Amino acid sequence: xxxxxxxxxxxxxxxxxxxxxxxxxxxxxxxxxxxxxxxxxxxxxxxxxxxxxxxxxxxxxxxxxxxxxxxxxxxxxxxxxxxxxxxxxxxxxxxxxxxxxxxxxxxxxxxxxxxxxxxxxxxxxxxxxxxxxxxxxxxxxxxxxxxxxxxxxxxxxxxxxxxxxxxxxxxxxxxxxxxxxxxxxxxxxxxxxxxxxxxxxxxxxxxxxxxxxxxxxxxxxxxxxxxxxxxxxxxxxxxxxxxxxxxxxxxxxxxxxxxx
Amino acid sequence: xxxxxxxxxxxxxxxxxxxxxxxxxxxxxxxxxxxxxxxxxxxxxxxxxxxxxxxxxxxxxxxxxxxxxxxxxxxxxxxxxxxxxxxxxxxxxxxxxxxxxxxxxxxxxxxxxxxxxxxxxxxxxxxxxxxxxxxxxxxxxxxxxxxxxxxxxxxxxxxxxxxxxxxxxxxxxxxxxxxxxxxxxxxxxxxxxxxxxxxxxxxxxxxxxxxxxxxxxxxxxxxxxxxxxxxxxxxxxxxxxxxxxxxxxxxxxxxxxxxxxxxxxxxxxxxxxxxxxxxxxxxxxxxxxxxxxxxxxxxxxxxxxxxx
Numbered sequence: 001x002x003x004x005x006x007x008x009x010x011x012x013x014x015x016x017x018x019x020x021x022x023x024x025x026x027x028x029x030x031x032x033x034x035x036x037x038x039x040x041x042x043x044x045x046x047x048x049x050x051x052x053x054x055x056x057x058x059x060x061x062x063x064x065x066x067x068x069x070x071x072x073x074x075x076x077x078x079x080x081x082x083x084x085x086x087x088x089x090x091x092x093x094x095x096x097x098x099x100x101x102x103x104x105x106x107x108x109x110x111x112x113x114x115x116x117x118x119x120x121x122x123x124x125x126x127x128x129x130x131x132x133x134x135x136x137x138x139x140x141x142x143x144x145x146x147x148x149x150x151x152x153x154x155x156x157x158x159x160x161x162x163x164x165x166x167x168x169x170x171x172x173x174x175x176x177x178x179x180x181x182x183x184x185x186x187x188x189x190x191x192x193x194x195x196x197x198x199x200x201x202x203x204x205x206x207x208x209x210x211x212x213x214x215x216x217x218x219x220x221x222x223x224x225x226x227x228x229x230x231x232x233x234x235x236x237x238x239x240x241x242x243x244x245x246x247x248x249x250x251x252x253x254x255x256x257x258x259x260x
Numbered sequence: 261x262x263x264x265x266x267x268x269x270x271x272x273x274x275x276x277x278x279x280x281x282x283x284x285x286x287x288x289x290x291x292x293x294x295x296x297x298x299x300x301x302x303x304x305x306x307x308x309x310x311x312x313x314x315x316x317x318x319x320x321x322x323x324x325x326x327x328x329x330x331x332x333x334x335x336x337x338x339x340x341x342x343x344x345x346x347x348x349x350x351x352x353x354x355x356x357x358x359x360x361x362x363x364x365x366x367x368x369x370x371x372x373x374x375x376x377x378x379x380x381x382x383x384x385x386x387x388x389x390x391x392x393x394x395x396x397x398x399x400x401x402x403x404x405x406x407x408x409x410x411x412x413x414x415x416x417x418x419x420x421x422x423x424x425x426x427x428x429x430x431x432x433x434x435x436x437x438x439x440x441x442x443x444x445x446x447x448x449x450x451x452x453x454x455x456x457x458x459x460x461x462x463x464x465x466x467x468x469x470x471x472x473x474x475x476x477x478x479x480x481x482x483x484x485x486x487x488x489x490x491x492x493x494x495x496x497x498x499x500x501x502x503x504x505x506x507x508x509x510x511x512x513x514x515x516x517x518x519x520x521x522x523x524x525x526x527x528x529x530x531x532x533x534x535x536x537x538x539x540x541x542x543x544x545x546x547x548x549x550x551x552x553x554x555x556x557x558x559x560x561x562x563x564x565x566x567x568x
Contacts, residue, residue: 001296001297002297003297003535003536003537041534041535046329046481046482046510047328047329048326049326049329049330049331049481049482049530049534050326050331050533050534051534092535094536216321217321217322217323217324217325218324219324219331219333219530219533220287220533220534222293222296222297222536223289223293224287224288224289224293224294224309224533225286225287225324225333225335225533226289226309226318226323226335226338227323227324227333227335228323228324229318229321229323229335229338230321231317231320235317236317236318236338
């Protein structure tokens, strides 16, 4: 974990309201693992106050110095500030943070819902480079919001689902899951909580190793404020420090909680 | 140039810090995370996350929300419990060249005394900060700090069970904070830290419900600095023990304002979460200020803003 000031190399809107920002940050990039994240400061003063957690989208080890790419949705004032950063601007990064994906197989199935593609590209790149077989189910509301296929690493097996049927199969990414789980030893997912809840009830993935990347409001990103604690079957866990990647079966969903 | 400060001049053991900059409880965990990022031995002291007799899970999500230049939190004193702290955290602290002050929170007056008793003689613990100001728990916390009688009783219960220097952290959510300050000093407090967070809430207009899982939370960050500063100004003139100022400090200038208002030392919390290096930047900024202003001892600045 390092705090560095990095220069923005490029920052562009690759999809509606989704930006891809590249920056040389060798201190962070060289140590990072797929699934980890960085906390990015999004103001020069105190407003917005808190850093924003952003998944490490891609690491370019062959670039010199090593580059870090962040893919983020513009959802509020902080990410709007970041979206306006231009080439040559400096950004304040803290990372790499958290625990990433734990890969123990050679046949990986990745499931991305919308912006959830962000950490999965780094995972796919790493695993393809090691000779693993990687299948990606990519879901988005419409064709316009699908992560561009030409930015995906070569060699990946791609399946597409759009909610309006404008590309690939009509429906959700999880609708395709049952057909492909048989091919994979491990499933890795990143997307909205609703997607994970659907997955946790799907029989096709029962008993399989499924890792999901969780999101939470974070204060610090490195385990001191305890703002991002969630209830798991292993007790209270911090999304920032114990996660953001968790075993799907360990997460206790809101609907499951008894009592009040 | 002398930046060192004494926080417990009336206590036999004393509590001397190499400089007046401390981390605030609840924003530095048990110090280990910062130790990985910055040279914590350059800090005056570390105040650990509030500890209770039994481990606590804390409050349900959502626990945090950003406000204009502020942070609203309702963590609910999630912690490992005092036994684990003594067994697992204190031995690490005892190897550090920076004092660690343990913030304690009880659910009854007797529990505060028991916590102080358990921490007596534990290597690695240099002082106790009594938390009678957490706004986010149903039992204890701020309720003990709103009444001068109860705050005094808690202070007495702790003082009678420990030889460690004891500071009491006050809540700003009262009509007259000087009244509470006087009561805890009479009860034996060696120092006073203030302020804890201000109670507040946010409503999510899309769900039409309170955003935080526990409805209300405590507001911290630059947004509360003027309030904290004025309370330090008032309390430092009402009592004669050292004051530790806290609330929205993010820069050396902020720290200087608190010192000039009457604080002997300062704590930084929210700013440190955003910029882990902020406390060290403040230490350096204080040195620069003293150097350029020809000040030999930081004590010369304490309370200089008071009007005659």
